[in-house]
Amino acid sequence: MNRIQRMSTYLLVVFNFLLWLLPVSSLFFWFFVDTPFLRDLVVRGIIATPIQTPEGLISLADLHWTPLSKTLGFVGSALSILPLFLGLFVLKSIFKNYQKGEVFITQNALYYKRLGILFFLDALLAKPLSGVFEILAVTCANEPGHQYITLSFGTPSIDSLFCGLLVIVISWVMVEASKLQDDQKFTI
Numbered sequence: 001m002n003r004i005q006r007m008s009t010y011l012l013v014v015f016n017f018l019l020w021l022l023p024v025s026s027l028f029f030w031f032f033v034d035t036p037f038l039r040d041l042v043v044r045g046i047i048a049t050p051i052q053t054p055e056g057l058i059s060l061a062d063l064h065w066t067p068l069s070k071t072l073g074f075v076g077s078a079l080s081i082l083p084l085f086l087g088l089f090v091l092k093s094i095f096k097n098y099q100k101g102e103v104f105i106t107q108n109a110l111y112y113k114r115l116g117i118l119f120f121l122d123a124l125l126a127k128p129l130s131g132v133f134e135i136l137a138v139t140c141a142n143e144p145g146h147q148y149i150t151l152s153f154g155t156p157s158i159d160s161l162f163c164g165l166l167v168i169v170i171s172w173v174m175v176e177a178s179k180l181q182d183d184q185k186f187t188i
Contacts, residue, residue: 001101001103004098004103005098005099005100005101008095008096008098008099009099011091011095012092012095012096012099015088015091015092015095016092018088019085019088019089022081022084022085022088023078023081023085026074026077026078026081027074029047029048029077030070030071030073030074030077031070031074033060033065033070033073034064034065034070039061040061042059042060042061043059043061048060051134051135051137051138053135053138053139053148053150054148054150055146055148058138058139060138063138063141064141066140066141068140069137069138069140069141070137072133072134072136072137072140073133073134073137073138075133076129076130076131076132076133076134076136076137077130077134079126079129079130079133080126080127080130082126083118083119083121083122083126084122086118087115087118090111090114090115090118091115093111094108094111094112097111104174104177104178104180104181105178105181106175106178108174108178109171109172109174109175109177109178110171112167112168112170112171112174113167113168113171115167115171116164116165116166116167116168116170116171117164117168118164119160119161119163119164119167120160120161120164122160122164123157123158123159123160123161123164124157124161127157127160128151128152128157129151131150131151131152132149132150132151135148135149135150136148136149
């Protein structure tokens with residue numbers, strides 16, 4: 001149990017750091033996407049991949065960025081990291097309980113269920129909507145007739161749905177484990 005509590009303390013530090021890093025890095029990227037430094041990183045494929053549009057792949061380094069396109073890109077990016085961001089808050093709650101030595105409790109099972117629901121929301125809402133905003137960001141400066149809005153559901157969404165299902169099943173197991181632990185507390 002000591003190992004779980006110690007690791008929980010370390011993970012809480014990581015979660016807090018990520019809660020700060022995710023929005024700041026996304027905002028920084030989209031605010032400075034047109035600078036030579038970030039363009040070079042994009043060209044090398046270090047920080048961003050090309051966006052798939054009906055006309056083909058569009059590299060973020062090849063675009064003329066307007067304030068509107070940067071804003072649309074940031075909104076798409078924010079939507080894509082929102083489930084992870086919210087999931088970090090849920091994970092913090094779980095690991096705070098682990099830190100206190102409370103592992104098999106009903107509250108943790110509910111937190112796991114919330115994580116599973118976040119996976120489903122990621123697959124069914126966040127990924128498709130973020131794709132809409134990304135395509136809008138890269139095509140909004142195009143001439144009329146070459147601006148696109150596409151909504152897609154693909155393999156990455158299936159992965160999130162599967163993970164969500166697994167986490168929800170784990171939450172059911174946690175509920176049963178918490179009942180067994182409660183029964184053991186009252187057994188003489």
